[in-house]
Amino acid sequence: MTPMPDQLRNAPRCQARNRAGKSCGCPAVRGKRVCKSHGGLSTGAPKGPANGNWKHGRHSNEAIALRRAASALLKELVDA
Numbered sequence: 001m002t003p004m005p006d007q008l009r010n011a012p013r014c015q016a017r018n019r020a021g022k023s024c025g026c027p028a029v030r031g032k033r034v035c036k037s038h039g040g041l042s043t044g045a046p047k048g049p050a051n052g053n054w055k056h057g058r059h060s061n062e063a064i065a066l067r068r069a070a071s072a073l074l075k076e077l078v079d080a
């Protein structure tokens with residue numbers, strides 16, 4: 001068997017746990033915490049209403065940013 005290249009050997013390890021409770025130990029995908037078999041290649045759940053857990057959007061990033069902007073504008077007006 002050919003030895004593992006240094007770059008792969010020194011890569012951060014997958015943080016996922018197997019059914020025995022041990023670490024997966026495979027090299028993690030670059031910039032991710034887990035290996036390719038544990039979701040490292042996934043781009044994540046869909047954003048917005050496409051997500052099955054979406055209720056009303058009151059706590060969506062956009063709604064929160066809008067409230068923050070409105071609050072900052074109001075503060076600016078009150079302080080001036």
Ligand SMILES: [Zn+2]
Pocket residue numbers: 014015016024025026034035036037038
């Ligand atoms: Zn893994």
